[in-house]
Amino acid sequence: MKYILKLLPVLMGMILVISGCDKLDKMDPLPVYQLGVSPVLSSSTTTVAPLLADSNKAVVNFSWTNPHYSNDSATTKYILEIDTTGRNFAKEGTRIVIGNLSTSLTGRELNAYLLTLGFKLNVAQTIDVRLMSSYNNNNERYISNVLKLTVTPFADPSVLVTANSAVTVTLANASQPSNTFSWTASFKGFADSVTYSLQYDSAGKNFVAPLEIAVGKSILTKGLTQGEMNTTALTSGIPGGNTGKVEYRVKAVTPLGAIAYSNVVTVTIQSYVPILRMYLPGSYQAATGNGSDWDPGSAPELIRDLRSSVFNDMYYIYIYLPANTEFKVTTGRTWDVNYGGTGGNLVQNSPNNLKVTTAGVYRISVNRTTLKYDIRAGRMGFVGGATGAGWNPPGVFPTYAMGAPATNLFVGINSFVANDAWKLIDNDSWNNGSNAVDETRSYGSTGGDGSTMEVNGANFPNITDATSRKRVIWDGRDVNNIKYFISPATEMRVVGDGINQAGVNDWDPPTSPQMTYTGNGIWTITITLKAGKDIKFLAGNAWGAFDYEDNSGQSQATGVDKKIKWEGGDNFKTPATAGTYTITLNENNQTMKIN
Structure with a gap:
């Protein structure tokens, strides 16, 4: 009996377990989480x-x-x-x-x-x-x-507008704004940058061979000056001084090469005759410091004769050429339009070079319309009642000639008669009014020191002061504005801290020694110098007077000519050894020498 009683709890537990399992079988199943399926x-x-x-x-x-x-x-x-x-x-x-x-x-x-x-x-x-x-x-x-x-992708071009439908442009205002083109973005929604350019062509040509002005990436406007608008007119076939229509459009290019063109706008342009420039490439360039041989890009530019009768036709240059130099003349800094020839006759794109056989300074004149050229000695001298030559060109050279130290640069000293007229002249006869390439050029100006000169124009102003000896510089290095400079040439002093002479203070013009003028632009002095110090030349007894500095890299060499400059530069260095030296300053040749 006791054994049965002990088994009852176990039996009851088993019954409960069996009963519980039956209930679990009748409950809802647990949820199953799906991972999803591929979309269609x-x-x-x-x-x-x-x-x-x-x-x-x-x-x-x-x-x-x-x-x-x-x-x-x-x-x-x-x-x-x-x-x-x-x-x-x-x-x-x-x-x-x-x-x-x-x-x-x-x-x-x-x-x-x-x-x-x-x-x-x-x-x-x-x-x-x-x-x-x-x-x-x-x-x-x-x-x-x-x-x-x-x-199929489609073109999504810009919409172009012009600020002005008609413009008048002039040479005098070539640098002033003339017109502005604006446009909307091309390929809207395209994430990368789009590169734009402004194309143009003569009206009615349908852009078969358009010219192009670069604009840049993501830029939506382009302003053009009067000179640039004039260029679009001329290169579209509208002659200078005439009115014509030019068509413009915007070209848009994506990085991968898709191209779209905007609508076309038309502008009527009253054009002008532009400045044409001519250059002198040849075999002489490297040897004379004028760039690379036969390179129009680095060749010296000819002076444009601004007289209305030969404007944009006549060009000339005064330049030193070595023996057996050959050269040509180009319009612009490329070989696209170039001139050679023989016997005074220019021929466009000729196989024959122009040439000189003897070294020297030459005046080269060309006329691009008459297709003529002239090569003769390049010189400049004083003429007129105020000069020793009088109004007699045959008496100018060589006595009253100026020196030619650089291309389109002449320097000379002359003793003038007060209150009389004078000019500068490049030949031994007067110009004959022919406007031909071989005619004489005389120069004058109604303005004073630093004024622009005029070819075959008015006389220079009379010299009225009692200081008759003057230094005159004919300066055509800026081919856009040939000028003259005039200053007293009564004295030339050596100033600096390199002078070892009693009573001379360092850098003190009033106590500095004066040089002696011997004629033909030459000054000399014998002086005791300190070693390795500085000097310069001053044409007066106070700072502010005309002066000369070194153009030789501060060479201390003796017995050799050293280039000088008057536009500003370093001081001259005295020799490495102290002592007594003779200094020669040659203004005509623009050199100095220490012996």
Whole structure:
């Protein structure tokens, strides 16, 4: 009996377990969380060829099935991928959609994808499109089927406007603003930069061979000066001084080569005759410090004769040429238009070079209209009642000649008669009014020191002071403005801290020793110098007077000519050894020598 009582609890426990299992079998099963399935992608069309008018219209719709993630479907992430067919989405463009089961592309949006892929405009090509789904955190990604679409990108050009439909331009105001072109962006929605240029051509030529002005990346405006507008007129075939119409348009280029052209605007231009420039490339350039041989880009420029009768026709230069120099004349700094010839006759693009056989300073004159040239001695001298030569050109050379130290530069000293007229002249006869290349050029000005000179113009102002000896500089190094300078030449002093002479203070003009003038622009002095110090030359007893500095790199060599300059430079260095030296300053040759 006791044994049975002990078994009862065990039996009751077993009954309860069996009863509990039966109840569990009758309860609902626990939920199963699905991972989702790949979406199925479809499109509203398989061929898309939008036009510019479709830019803001939906041109293709994409939709897909629900991937059935176990989440709120409003948070499901979808990535629509677009790439060139066959590239396995290696360089795809993408669009992200959250929650929706469809999206659409406007014509301009689709165009931007296609331009990024490098598709050619107006050419049908194929793309692959697929969809990737995932949770919003990018987990559990599934990829759809791939659709193939035939697509055709379209041109999406700028809209161009001009500030002025008619302009009048003048040479005097060539640097002033004339017109501004503005335009809208091309290929709107395209993520990369677009490079713009402004093209132009004569009206009615339909841009068969347009000329182009570079603008740059992402720039939507271009202003042109009067000179630049004039250039567009002249290069479009409108002769200077005439009125004509020029057409303009904007060219837009993507990094992968898609090109679109804007609408065309027309501007009526009253043009002017521009300044033409001529240059002298030849075999002499490297040897004379004028750039590289036969290089128009570094060749010296000829002076333009500004007289109205020969404007843009007559050009000339005064220049030193070595023996057996050959050269040509070019219009502009290229060989596109060049002139050679023989016997005084120019021939465009001639195989015959112009030449000189003897070294010397030459005056070279050319006329691009008459196609004539003249080569003769390059010189300049004093003529007139105030000079020793009187009004007699045959008596000018060599007694009253100036020195020619550099291209288009003459320097001379002359003793003038007070209150009488004078000029400078480059030949031993008066000009005959022929305006020919071989005529004499005389020079004058109604202005004072530093004024512009006029060819065959008025006399220089009379010299009225009692200091009759003057230094005169004929300066045509600025070919746009040939000028003259005049200053007293009564004295020349050596100043500096390199003078070892009693009573001479360092850098003190009043106590500095004076040189002796021996004629023909030459000054001399014998003086004791300190070693390795500085000196310069001053044409007066106070600072502010005309002075000369070193143009030789501060050479301390003795017994050699050293170049000088009057535009400002370093001081001269005295010799390395102290002692007594003779200094010769030659203003005509623009040199100095220490012996």
